[in-house]
Amino acid sequence: MEKLQSGLVIEFYSNSCLVRTDSEDIKCLAIKNIVVGDIVNLELIQDSKEVRGIIISKEPRTSFLQKREGIKSKAVAANISHVGILVTPEPTTSTEFIDKWLVTAISSNITPFIINNKTDLDQSSNYKNKLQVYKNLGIKIINLSAKNSINTEELKEYLKAKCVVFVGNSGAGKSTLTTKITGKNIKTNMLSNNQGVHTTSISTLYEIDNQTKIIDSPGVRDLPISGLSNNEIIEGFTEIYLCSKNCKFSDCNHIANEGCEVISKLLDGEINENRYNNFIKFRDGEDNG
Ligand SMILES: Nc1nc2c(ncn2[C@@H]2O[C@H](COP(=O)(O)OP(=O)(O)O)[C@@H](O)[C@H]2O)c(=O)[nH]1
Ligand SMILES: [Mg+2]
Ligand SMILES: [Zn+2]
Structure with a gap:
């Protein structure tokens, strides 16, 4: 067994993470300053039951989304190439939401595009005009219905060799879309215990066909813009x-x-x-x- 290996952080828990190497997925400790999407170098240790990794370094990031509040900043996901902004007539997506994500993506070296979801629903002229503004700015727009699997192939094709995060208001169809694209049933990231419901921020990176990566992380979805200059x-x-x-x-x-x-x-x-x-x-x- 190679003692040193590199891999991709695909799942993130409160005090450990899962790293995908060429040969296997390895549970790792020592995760300070590491986020989902990072490429890391590991030292492997064999304890009585399993092989575990210790992260000794990470590769430079091509991009990272970070939470910035005042002078504090904390990365929430690394190496994302694209942000897919879900826009829907119901719930109504505000232009403020769209612009917030355009600004966030551009300032993070990430390419934004718009996913016009729920094309099966009636679209008012107001709604169409709203989308036209972004089209005029040269922003890529993909029209689809996640629920009815209409035009999801165009999105899959577009996402080849990219690493994407989907953002949208609650109810916009992020989970439905992720399920359609990955073929996996995405559950909400809630863990319940017998004292009641407990939420944990577990981030996951899904790989499709070894080419497309989708990052699903609640932390990524509500980044404030208050820290931007x-x-x-x-x-x-x-x-x-x-x-x-x-x-x-x-x-x-x-x-x-x-x-x-x-x-x-x-x-x-x-x-x-x-x-x-x-x-x-x-x-x-x-x-x-
Ligand atoms: N009519 C319609 N409903 C959709 C579509 N995509 C998702 N939905 C519905 O919108 C609701 C919210 O979807 P969900 O994926 O949970 O949204 P999330 O909160 O962004 O994860 C669900 O009832 C979905 O069935 C679509 O293309 N058309
Ligand atoms: Mg959801
Ligand atoms: Zn001026």
């Missing part, structure tokens, strides 16, 4: 960012300054009003310290 926020609104370079003053607040190109493009209708409002809200909102 003003620069990260404007860069997440790509069209606003590009305009802002032509504002007369380099410290333009894009609200009331003379020669503001952002305001000018907003009045022209070239910048969407909802996008602009969300940008100001994220940047100046009271929860944005």
Whole structure:
């Protein structure tokens, strides 16, 4: 048996994790600063019952989603290449939710795309217009119905060789979609004990065909944007960012300054009003310290 091995962290518990190596899945201890999606190097130890691993190092991450609050930050998943934002007519997905994830993905070096789920339901013109705004920004949109397996093949094809996390409001269809794509029945991450219900944040990475990876982690789904800097926020609104370079003053607040190109493009209708409002809200909102 090789004493040193490398592998992928596929499951995460409160004080241990499971690492997939070429030959087997190994339960590991010493998981400080390790998250699901990390590539780690292990030292193997054989105790009386089983082989276990001790994580001795991790490989550099291509990306990581992190929870940032004030000056504190904590990674929640590593090496994600794409965020699939589920948008649905019911429950209604707010543009704020979509924009929050676009900003989060862009600031984390992750490619965002939209999954327009529940295409079997009626879509109002309002809803269609909302999606059109993102399409105009050049964001990939895949229309499907997870429940009825309509067009899920297009998504599977798109996800080849990618590592994705699905985000969406409760009820948007994340579990249904993950089940359809992985062929596994995804249960909610709840553990109950006899004192009542207990929740644990167990993250899992599903591998399909050795190519596609799907990370399912409750911690990833509710990342706050409060830790992002003003620069990260404007860069997440790509069209606003590009305009802002032509504002007369380099410290333009894009609200009331003379020669503001952002305001000018907003009045022209070239910048969407909802996008602009969300940008100001994220940047100046009271929860944005
Ligand atoms: N009509 C319709 N309902 C769907 C679709 N996908 C999921 N649902 C339903 O939406 C509800 C919430 O789905 P679920 O996967 O639990 O959402 P989650 O909270 O994001 O994990 C369930 O009742 C699903 O059956 C769809 O494509 N069309
Ligand atoms: Mg669910
Ligand atoms: Zn400006």
